[in-house]
Amino acid sequence: xxxxxxxxxxxxxxLSSAFVAAWLIVAAFPFLWTLWGSFKVQGDFxxxxxxMNALWGTRTVIETGSAFTGNGxxxxxxxxxxxxxxxxxxxxxxxTVIVSLTFGTxxxxxxxxxxxxxxxxxxxLALVFRAMPHITLxxxxxxxxxxxxxxxxxxTAIIVLVAxxxxxxxxxxxxxxxxxxxxxxxxxxxxxxxxxxxxxxVIIPVMWPGVVTTGLFSFLLAYNDFAVTAxxxxxxxxxxxxxxxxxxxxxxxxxxxxxxxxxxVSATAPLxxxxxxxxxxxxxxxxxxxxxx
Amino acid sequence: MPHRTFLWFILPSxxxxxxxxxxxxxxxLVQSMHVEHEQVLIETETCxxxxxxxxxxxxxxxxxxxxxxxxxxxxxxxxxxxxxxxLATAExxxxxxxxxxxxxxxxxxxxxxxxxxxxxxxAYTFVVTPLVIVLGMAIALGVNGLPQLMKGTTIxxxxxxxIVTPLVGSxxxxxxxxxxxxxxxxxQRLTGDPNLSLKASPVLTWITLFVYGIWHxxxxxxIVFYAGLQTVPAETLEAAQIxxxxxxxxxxxxxxxxxxxxxxxxxxxxxxxxxxxFEPIVGFSAAANATSLSYFIYSDLRGDVxxxxxxxxxxxxxILGVAILxxxxxxxxxxxxxxxxx
Numbered sequence: 001x002x003x004x005x006x007x008x009x010x011x012x013x014x015l016s017s018a019f020v021a022a023w024l025i026v027a028a029f030p031f032l033w034t035l036w037g038s039f040k041v042q043g044d045f046x047x048x049x050x051x052m053n054a055l056w057g058t059r060t061v062i063e064t065g066s067a068f069t070g071n072g073x074x075x076x077x078x079x080x081x082x083x084x085x086x087x088x089x090x091x092x093x094x095x096t097v098i099v100s101l102t103f104g105t106x107x108x109x110x111x112x113x114x115x116x117x118x119x120x121x122x123x124x125l126a127l128v129f130r131a132m133p134h135i136t137l138x139x140x141x142x143x144x145x146x147x148x149x150x151x152x153x154x155x156t157a158i159i160v161l162v163a164x165x166x167x168x169x170x171x172x173x174x175x176x177x178x179x180x181x182x183x184x185x186x187x188x189x190x191x192x193x194x195x196x197x198x199x200x201x202v203i204i205p206v207m208w209p210g211v212v213t214t215g216l217f218s219f220l221l222a223y224n225d226f227a228v229t230a231x232x233x234x235x236x237x238x239x240x241x242x243x244x245x246x247x248x249x250x251x252x253x254x255x256x257x258x259x260x261x262x263x264x265v266s267a268t269a270p271l272x273x274x275x276x277x278x279x280x281x282x283x284x285x286x287x288x289x290x291x292x293x
Numbered sequence: 294m295p296h297r298t299f300l301w302f303i304l305p306s307x308x309x310x311x312x313x314x315x316x317x318x319x320x321x322l323v324q325s326m327h328v329e330h331e332q333v334l335i336e337t338e339t340c341x342x343x344x345x346x347x348x349x350x351x352x353x354x355x356x357x358x359x360x361x362x363x364x365x366x367x368x369x370x371x372x373x374x375x376x377x378x379x380l381a382t383a384e385x386x387x388x389x390x391x392x393x394x395x396x397x398x399x400x401x402x403x404x405x406x407x408x409x410x411x412x413x414x415x416a417y418t419f420v421v422t423p424l425v426i427v428l429g430m431a432i433a434l435g436v437n438g439l440p441q442l443m444k445g446t447t448i449x450x451x452x453x454x455x456i457v458t459p460l461v462g463s464x465x466x467x468x469x470x471x472x473x474x475x476x477x478x479x480x481q482r483l484t485g486d487p488n489l490s491l492k493a494s495p496v497l498t499w500i501t502l503f504v505y506g507i508w509h510x511x512x513x514x515x516i517v518f519y520a521g522l523q524t525v526p527a528e529t530l531e532a533a534q535i536x537x538x539x540x541x542x543x544x545x546x547x548x549x550x551x552x553x554x555x556x557x558x559x560x561x562x563x564x565x566x567x568x569x570x571f572e573p574i575v576g577f578s579a580a581a582n583a584t585s586l587s588y589f590i591y592s593d594l595r596g597d598v599x600x601x602x603x604x605x606x607x608x609x610x611x612i613l614g615v616a617i618l619x620x621x622x623x624x625x626x627x628x629x630x631x632x633x634x635x
Contacts, residue, residue, distance in 0.1 A: 012540075016435040020447060023432050026508065028450045030465045031457075033475060037468075046473035054475065107306030114294045120630055122303070124623060129314045131615045133569035135587045136608035139594055140317030143324060143601050147364055163313030166306050195298045224458040226572050227587070231594060241460050245575060248464075261468065264461050275452050279445075282452060286513065287520035 031268065038265045039068040042258050072262030076247075082263050084236070085243040088154065089223065092239055095158045096222040097215050100165040104218075105211060107166070108173025109199060113182070123174065126167035134164060134227040142231065152234030160232060161222050168221070169214055175288060176210030177203075213285040216278055223271070240267045318612065324605035325373055327366040329598075332356045366602060373606040380610075381405045407607065410589040414614075416499065417585065418567040421506035425563055426556060428507060429514025434544075436515070437522050448516065455512035463505055463576025470501060498582035505573050510566070514559045521555040522548070561622055568618060586611045 036054070037045040043059035053059060057067040064071065076082040111119050141160065145151040180203065188198040223241075230242035238246070244267065247260040275282065294302075333355040338345045360366075375382045388401035402408040436447050454462060469476045470491045481489045491497045525548055533543050571587035574580055580588060586607060593604035 013438060016438050020432065020435040020439060023435075024447060024450050027454050027512070030462075030469060031453055033469065034465045045468070046471055047478070048473050051475045051478050103306040103309060107303045110294065110299050110302030114299045116296075116299075119299075122307070124626065126310070127626075128616075128619060128623075129310060131565040131568075131619055132314065132318075133571070133587050133590075133611055133615070135569070135571060135590045135594075136321060136611050137314060137317045139590050139601070139604040139608045140319075140321040140324070141313075142594060142599065143364060144320060159309070160313055163309040166310050167314075170306060195294065195302075199302075220456060224460075226458075226460050226575070227591070231591075241458055244464070245460060248578070260464070264464055267461055268457055271456050271458070272453075275449060275456060279449055279452065282456070283448060283516055283520070286516045 034261060035265055038072055038258070038261045039070065040258075041069060041071065045258065045261065072258035073266070075256065076259040076263045076266070080247070080259055082240070082243060082259075082266070085238050085240045086266070088233075088237055089239040089241075092154055092158055092161070092229070093219060093222045096161040096165065097218045099158065099162045100169050100218045101211055101215050103162065103166060104169030104173045104214065105207065107170050109177050109203060111170060111174045112177035112180075113185075123171065126170050130167040130171070134225070135231075137164065138227055138231045145232065151232065152237060154233070154237050157229055157232050157237075157239075160228055161225060164228065165218050165221055169218060172214045172217065172285070172288065173210060176207070176214070179210075180206060209281075212278075213281045213288070216274065216281055217285055219274070220271075321605045321608045321612075324365065324601050325609050326368060326370055326602075328369040328373060328602040329366045329600075330356070330359050330363065331367075333359060369602065373602050374610070377405065378603055379407045379606050381407065406584070406589065407610070410584045410586050410607075411614075413499065413583045414568060414570060414585040414587075417502065417506060417570050418564060420503050421510065421567050422560060422563040424503075424507050425510045425514050426559060428511040429559070430518050430552075432511065432515040433518035433522055436519060448519075451512040451515055453512075454508050455510065457509075459509065459572035460576045462509055463573040466501075466505055466508070467577045492578070492582075495582040498577070498579050502570075502573050502577060502579060502583055505577070506567065506570065509573075510563060513562070517555055517559055518552060521552050525551050564618055565615070568615060586614070 033054075040054060040057050040060045041063050043063070044053045044057055047053040047059070060069055061067055063069075111123060137160075142151070145156065150156045184206070185195075185198040185202050188202045189195065193201065226241045226245070229239045230245065233239065233242065240263070244260055244263050247256070247263060333352040334349050335352045335355075336347055336349050338347050340346075374380055377384055384405060385402065388398055392398045392401060403412060432451070436444060439447065457465075468474050470480075471477050472481065472490050477489075477491060480491070481487055491501050529547050530543055533547050538546065569587050570585045571591065574583060574585055574588045575591075580592065584592075590604045590607045590611070593600045593607065
């Protein structure tokens with residue numbers, strides 16, 4: 001901190017602080033605005049008269065008698081059955097994360113410890129698979145899934161999401177296992193463990209930080225997915241994100257767009273909790289692949 | 294690690310990838326060479342007192358039976374690829390010979406759905422990626438100068454646009470730029486044009502989508518660059534200062550070369566992610582003015598009758614695009630790998 005090179009002139013500090021402050025407003029304002037607006041009526045959130053109405057809730061007071069209303073949330077969750085979509089999301093996401101991490105730790109460990117050339121080729125293949133637009137894969141699934149009656153089930157969506165997740169999970173866990181010294185499991189094997197026993201008793205106890213970080217990103221991929229869940233799930237198995245898209249198509253009547261606003265806020269809330277509790281892991285995960293070059 | 298042990302460890306993961314990534318690509322290839330069966334026609338003659346008139350009608354039952362028996366459709370070779378909705382070879386050749394200026398030719402191309410989607414996808418990829426890098430670097434440099442206490446909060450807030458579900462994030466912005474929304478109404482007041490709508494004109498829609506893309510991806514670049522800035526060697530910076538380098542020169546000749554590998558990394562990830570731009574077009578309801586390759590596939594699959602052949606052909610062309618995009622990276626990694634082995 002005392003380094004001379006890091007000292008800055010006052011105008012530069014002011015300028016850079018102002019820039020960062022502007023960025024923070026750009027980043028946070030849409031979320032705050034939508035959160036606030038979700039407790040208003042449509043006439044305020046989309047105010048023809050004056051955008052200040054959304055702040056004070058002028059129409060909301062006239063229509064409901066109070067400055068805040070939970071009508072959007074009531075409409076979305078109770079009338080439109082958004083709670084079922086939330087439940088489906090929970091099931092799909094939890095199982096996707098568990099299965100991808102199980103497959104990913106085994107595979108990532110093998111890739112990190114194998115010195116052969118094919119391990120490198122597998123990683124390259126995973127990189128190519130990582131770049132595939134998900135919707136191109138979906139167009140390959142639909143017809144066979146219709147034919148074999150696999151379409152519409154949550155299990156199908158979970159397996160597909162696990163597979164789409166694998167390339168990323170493998171890369172990430174592979175680099176975490178590279179950081180765990182080889183000597184650890186090799187000395188266990190010298191003592192007579194098989195490779196799997198060494199993995200089970202020596203590696204598993206020390207791998208959790210890497211697994212948690214990778215799990216967070218698997219969670220995000222499954223939670224944020226639209227292409228796979230929108231195309232592969234039937235109406236009753238629909239998860240939150242496609243359901244929100246569905247609100248837009250069907251309910252552009254007066255007031256009903258607020259259902260979508262409330263649903264959007266509800267779908268963002270878990271992500272906010274995720275950042276609050278796991279900010280450090282998310283940042284370290286983002287930089288893990290990068291800093292090593 | 295012996296081959297056999299390696300195989301057992303990698304098997305579940307490899308199986309999942311082969312079954313649900315590699316095979317679907319094969320399935321897409323097969324589907325792209327087939328189209329739906331034509332309707333079965335029957336010719337009947339209706340005879341009356343003034344003679345017989347032949348009439349042709351569709352045999353609904355036979356058509357349905359044929360489509361159920363062979364859901365893949367009939368073999369069509371590469372014709373789906375060259376039809377009007379994809380590469381449109383005939384239309385392109387015609388446009389080339391009929392127009393005498395390059396702009397006129399480009400205008401004709403933009404009327405063909407595939408080229409329209411390709412143009413937006415490429416524009417999005419190559420506009421958003423560099424701007425994300427620049428903005429991310431600027432934020433990282435700015436935050437680096439802040440007092441320690443504020444850094445945590447800044448990172449927390451910055452993570453929001455990146456981590457939010459793309460569809461949700463684009464909806465949030467879409468509602469704000471609505472003519473009755475806060476940004477849309479303010480823009481109308483500022484420009485004094487009460488009919489200004491960001492959704493109506495193609496140019497404004499494209500710009501809106503680009504802005505969304507930058508808003509969504511800049512935090513990623515920022516976090517990576519910020520982590521990189523922490524590892525810039527202080528001795529080199531001081532040595533440069535003693536040699537009389539100005540602040541800008543230190544940034545240009547010490548910090549930026551140190552960050553080069555990170556920039557390459559972010560560019561790679563951004564190219565891959567921006568090329569598959571899809572959710573914002575759904576969220577912003579922008580399909581009339583801007584479609585991407587991914588959206589094109591989605592709308593084929595979503596139509597009243599799913600057009601598997603057409604969607605599959607677009608998918609193959611998209612995969613080809615990804616392959617072209619990735620080739621330099623793969624060649625580079627291959628060289629690095631060989632250098633390390635030697």
